Amino acid sequence: MLQRLRKPWPDQRAERTLGALASVVLVLIVLMIVFVASKAMPAFQHNGLSFFGSGGDVDRQIDAMVNTGAKPAPGDYTIGAWPLIYATLLTTALAVVGGLAFALLAAVFIVEFAPPSLRRVVVPVVRLLAAVPSVIYGLIGILVLVPLVNDHLISSGRKQSVQYVISLTGTGLLVAVVILVVMITPIMIAIIVDALYAVPKGWREGALALGVNRWRAMWTVSVRAARPAIIAAVVLACARALGEAIMLSMVSGSKGFAPNPIDGLTFIFEPLRPLAATIVEDADSINAPAMSATVYAFALLLLFSSLVLSLAGFLAKQPMKKYGIRV
Amino acid sequence: MIGNEETHDVERLLPPPIKRIVVDEQLQPTIVQPPVADPVAATGPSAGAVRAGARAHRRGTPGPERMTLDGLSVSYGTKRAVNEVSLPIRQGEVLALIGPSGCGKTTLLRTLNRLTELTPTARREGRILLDGQDVDELEVTALRRRVSMVFQQPNPFPMSIFDNVAYALREQAMKRPGKAAVEPQVIDALRRAGLYDEVKDDLSRPALRLSGGQQQRLCIARALAVRPEVLLMDEPCSALDPRSTAVIEELIQELRSELAIVIVTHNLQQAYRVGDHVAFMYLGDLVEYGRTEQVFAAPRAQRTRDYVGGAFG
Numbered sequence: 235m236l237q238r239l240r241k242p243w244p245d246q247r248a249e250r251t252l253g254a255l256a257s258v259v260l261v262l263i264v265l266m267i268v269f270v271a272s273k274a275m276p277a278f279q280h281n282g283l284s285f286f287g288s289g290g291d292v293d294r295q296i297d298a299m300v301n302t303g304a305k306p307a308p309g310d311y312t313i314g315a316w317p318l319i320y321a322t323l324l325t326t327a328l329a330v331v332g333g334l335a336f337a338l339l340a341a342v343f344i345v346e347f348a349p350p351s352l353r354r355v356v357v358p359v360v361r362l363l364a365a366v367p368s369v370i371y372g373l374i375g376i377l378v379l380v381p382l383v384n385d386h387l388i389s390s391g392r393k394q395s396v397q398y399v400i401s402l403t404g405t406g407l408l409v410a411v412v413i414l415v416v417m418i419t420p421i422m423i424a425i426i427v428d429a430l431y432a433v434p435k436g437w438r439e440g441a442l443a444l445g446v447n448r449w450r451a452m453w454t455v456s457v458r459a460a461r462p463a464i465i466a467a468v469v470l471a472c473a474r475a476l477g478e479a480i481m482l483s484m485v486s487g488s489k490g491f492a493p494n495p496i497d498g499l500t501f502i503f504e505p506l507r508p509l510a511a512t513i514v515e516d517a518d519s520i521n522a523p524a525m526s527a528t529v530y531a532f533a534l535l536l537l538f539s540s541l542v543l544s545l546a547g548f549l550a551k552q553p554m555k556k557y558g559i560r561v
Numbered sequence: 562m563i564g565n566e567e568t569h570d571v572e573r574l575l576p577p578p579i580k581r582i583v584v585d586e587q588l589q590p591t592i593v594q595p596p597v598a599d600p601v602a603a604t605g606p607s608a609g610a611v612r613a614g615a616r617a618h619r620r621g622t623p624g625p626e627r628m629t630l631d632g633l634s635v636s637y638g639t640k641r642a643v644n645e646v647s648l649p650i651r652q653g654e655v656l657a658l659i660g661p662s663g664c665g666k667t668t669l670l671r672t673l674n675r676l677t678e679l680t681p682t683a684r685r686e687g688r689i690l691l692d693g694q695d696v697d698e699l700e701v702t703a704l705r706r707r708v709s710m711v712f713q714q715p716n717p718f719p720m721s722i723f724d725n726v727a728y729a730l731r732e733q734a735m736k737r738p739g740k741a742a743v744e745p746q747v748i749d750a751l752r753r754a755g756l757y758d759e760v761k762d763d764l765s766r767p768a769l770r771l772s773g774g775q776q777q778r779l780c781i782a783r784a785l786a787v788r789p790e791v792l793l794m795d796e797p798c799s800a801l802d803p804r805s806t807a808v809i810e811e812l813i814q815e816l817r818s819e820l821a822i823v824i825v826t827h828n829l830q831q832a833y834r835v836g837d838h839v840a841f842m843y844l845g846d847l848v849e850y851g852r853t854e855q856v857f858a859a860p861r862a863q864r865t866r867d868y869v870g871g872a873f874g
């Protein structure tokens with residue numbers, strides 16, 4: 235067997251083998267979606283569109299499901315999951331926008347302006363950071379950042395002003411987004427740095443030889459040419475932020491609450507809980523059929539959004555092909 | 562621009578089909594062709610026989626000095642790539658830089674607009690003057706707009722033809738000018754580079770879909786758009802076929818009246834056809850500098866004789 239692998243394969247056989255493997259993967263993905271969708275069906279059937287709405291306290295609705303029987307009544311499925319969906323979108327969007335701005339500047343600095351000695355240290359460190367398990371970030375968040383925010387940033391006056399609605403304890407939007415940014419930025423930096431290095435040297439030199447300064451040459455030529463990689467980095471970062479469960483469960487405050495921007499500065503301290511964190515927290519009470527269907531429904535939403543993300547990334551890259559940028 | 566009436570010109574510039582392999586001092590084979598199809602020239606390189614056709618445009622008197630290199634040396638780390646070179650670069654003339662591979666031609670050229678500063682190990686000594694002013698005293702971006710460069714490999718940006726030519730114009734402006742504001746300059750630059758007639762139907766086409774020769778002319782147009790005073794060309798034809806080469810050589814003839822041009826070439830016939838002056842470099846040293854006829858027909862140094870002799874003897 236091994237000997238056969240070592241021999242040069244005819245192209246046709248290699249093509250057929252790889253094609254078969256790819257098809258198997260594709261079939262598995264489709265099966266997974268079908269499976270999750272079928273399990274989630276009751277939750278959508280009984281709620282209709284109000285599943286995506288914001289009726290009642292979502293935490294109470296979920297708690298109630300835990301105690302429903304093996305043959306749940308239609309009413310047992312009642313949920314308005316908007317606060318969880320909103321929390322997912324909010325944390326992801328804020329983290330990715332903030333992380334992208336930071337990653338772009340950092341990558342440009344590393345590639346164009348950092349002295350070589352610094353570059354030799356920074357690049358491996360960034361790669362290392364990209365590989366740190368998220369639970370460690372969660373731990374640092376809960377041990378360091380949360381007390382810091384609670385003691386120094388949230389005044390007791392602010393706590394009292396909202397005490398009948400929600401309690402502010404330091405866990406919440408701010409810490410969740412900050413740690414998400416720390417978590418996803420290294421990956422984006424690593425991808426963008428590689429892409430900037432891969433930009434043909436001639437383009438950059440061509441721009442410089444026309445009397446454009448290094449900063450502008452970087453933005454107008456190198457970063458432009460690296461746009462497909464930047465899009466890929468954003469898609470990957472979104473996927474990681476969307477799917478982050480443990481860390482967010484630790485530092486988000488874990489409340490089915492929708493932070494409201496009109497609360498002013500209080501907004502950033504308000505607790506919340508995204509879908510993925512909800513799934514890990516409720517996975518142990520999945521014996522109740524109503525609960526099970528609801529958790530599968532959350533999973534289907536996440537699955538669907540990563541598909542949409544990949545598709546959006548693919549579509550966004552298409553116009554760039556035209557001008558000869560490698561996609 | 563190649564009008565029909567000029568077609569015979571192009572053909573004259575095309576290399577004749579006879580090729581010989583000449584081995585230079587560094588044992589690098591160079592494919593060379595006799596300079597002119599003319600049988601008189603092929604028999605002997607006497608100064609009298611050498612002229613006719615292609616070099617008839619030559620001016621008698623040298624133009625004013627635009628750039629001056631004064632004891633210019635460049636080293637990469639401990640390796641000296643250019644050694645104490647002093648040269649004038651004159652307005653309205655083409656200076657052809659020749660020499661075996663690795664002798665420092667590219668390095669010399671890139672020093673003129675301070676592109677060598679991008680190489681961390683490169684160090685420069687000696688002075689370079691542009692209109693009497695030391696280039697180190699100029700803002701590097703201002704210098705590079707006055708002394709523009711065309712590279713060996715055509716390097717159009719991954720944008721449309723129009724955006725390529727407009728690039729430097731837009732970057733130069735304080736506020737990004739709209740399409741209409743730069744259009745006249747873009748079209749003018751494309752005309753001067755002899756590309757306009759071939760691309761005028763669709764300037765929004767991606768530049769990278771052009772042929773190699775068209776891409777190189779686009780790069781020339783891009784450099785011309787900001788109206789440089791000196792144009793540096795590093796083997797601009799080495800990636801091109803004979804016909805595109807002829808088109809670019811003709812373009813150089815047309816541009817020589819408005820600019821000072823320095824061209825690096827491995828093709829001795831090309832140096833002969835386009836150069837007013839020729840500088841021969843060897844291992845970083847400037848061995849010979851003189852009028853083209855003199856360098857090719859009656860070189861002073863033995864090294865030059867060995868190098869150019871093979872091509873004409």
Ligand SMILES: Nc1ncnc2c1ncn2[C@@H]1O[C@H](COP(=O)(O)OP(=O)(O)OP(=O)(O)O)[C@@H](O)[C@H]1O
Binds near residue numbers: 665680
């Ligand atoms: N970035 C660099 N770092 C170190 N050495 C270099 C660098 N660039 C060029 N050199 C060296 O400097 C010398 C001159 O190189 P240069 O590229 O100027 O030669 P050239 O005459 O243009 O050759 P060619 O005709 O092959 O293009 C060579 O010996 C080369 O090895």
Ligand SMILES: [Mg+2]
Binds near residue numbers: 666667668
């Ligand atoms: Mg060279």
